[in-house]
Amino acid sequence: MWLTNSSVGRKVIMSVTGLFLVLFVTFHALMNAVALIKFEYYDAICEFLGANWYAVAGTLVLAAGFAIHIIFAFILTFQNRKARGNNRYAVTSKPKDVEWASQNMLVLGIIVLGVMVLHLTQFWAKMQLPEMMGEHVMNGTYYLQATFSHLWVLPVYLIWFAALWFHISHGFWSAFQTLGTANDKWIPRWQCISKWWATIVFILFAVEACYFTWFFAL
Numbered sequence: 001m002w003l004t005n006s007s008v009g010r011k012v013i014m015s016v017t018g019l020f021l022v023l024f025v026t027f028h029a030l031m032n033a034v035a036l037i038k039f040e041y042y043d044a045i046c047e048f049l050g051a052n053w054y055a056v057a058g059t060l061v062l063a064a065g066f067a068i069h070i071i072f073a074f075i076l077t078f079q080n081r082k083a084r085g086n087n088r089y090a091v092t093s094k095p096k097d098v099e100w101a102s103q104n105m106l107v108l109g110i111i112v113l114g115v116m117v118l119h120l121t122q123f124w125a126k127m128q129l130p131e132m133m134g135e136h137v138m139n140g141t142y143y144l145q146a147t148f149s150h151l152w153v154l155p156v157y158l159i160w161f162a163a164l165w166f167h168i169s170h171g172f173w174s175a176f177q178t179l180g181t182a183n184d185k186w187i188p189r190w191q192c193i194s195k196w197w198a199t200i201v202f203i204l205f206a207v208e209a210c211y212f213t214w215f216f217a218l
Contacts, residue, residue: 007079010072015175017069022172022197024062025164029204036211039141046140051131059128070113077106108167115160122147148212162204169198 035042049055124141131137147153173190 007076010076010079011178014069014072014076015178017065017072018171020065021069022168024065026197026201027166029201029208032208033204035141036208039144042144043139043141043165044060046127049128050137051128055128056132059124066116070109070158073106073109099121103168105167110165111163112160112167115156115163118156119160144212145216148209149216151213151217154209154217157209158206161202162208165198165202169195170202172197 031045032042034045041148049058124147126143127137127140172194176190177187
């Protein structure tokens with residue numbers, strides 16, 4: 001199959017799943033922002049997105065998107081390294097027009113994945129998963145408090161958000177380039193949009209984490 005057997009096809013898969021995940025991350029940041037207004041509103045959203053069929057279906061689609069994105073990220077990285085061979089060791093300097101994030105997307109992705117696993121154990125594994133198994137769960141605010149009452153969580157999450165910023169700020173515009181929707185005129189525009197989008201998401205997440213820590217731990 002062209003999508004999986006060719007380098008271009010794999011990049012298309014990476015781009016489509018990446019854009020899908022950017023939309024989810026944006027939704028997640030906006031959802032958490034509701035808690036800044038009133039925790040009861042956040043609880044209502046968590047209840048709506050509980051173990052209902054549409055929430056479970058959405059979770060499965062999201063999990064598939066993450067899995068495919070991660071798998072193809074490793075495939076493309078190792079494929080590129082194999083293609084370069086020993087030549088990559090001969091490079092002593094980075095081209096000035098190549099973003100730092102572009103050179104470190106796999107490392108950034110591993111950081112994002114690592115903290116995401118922690119995040120899932122703190123929330124999804126204690127909320128939707130038990131509810132799917134017929135167990136009683138507390139409201140969303142309870143798990144916010146259980147997580148952010150520990151001061152060590154804040155710096156870990158801020159590092160996570162920083163890695164997300166770099167990952168999104170490059171991956172967002174790069175995806176449009178791969179999909180053929182960015183020419184020489186539009187690439188700078190997509191790069192600008194990517195940085196603004198990533199910055200807004202970063203600020204939302206950072207403000208939320210700082211507020212929850214201040215409210216529950218201080």
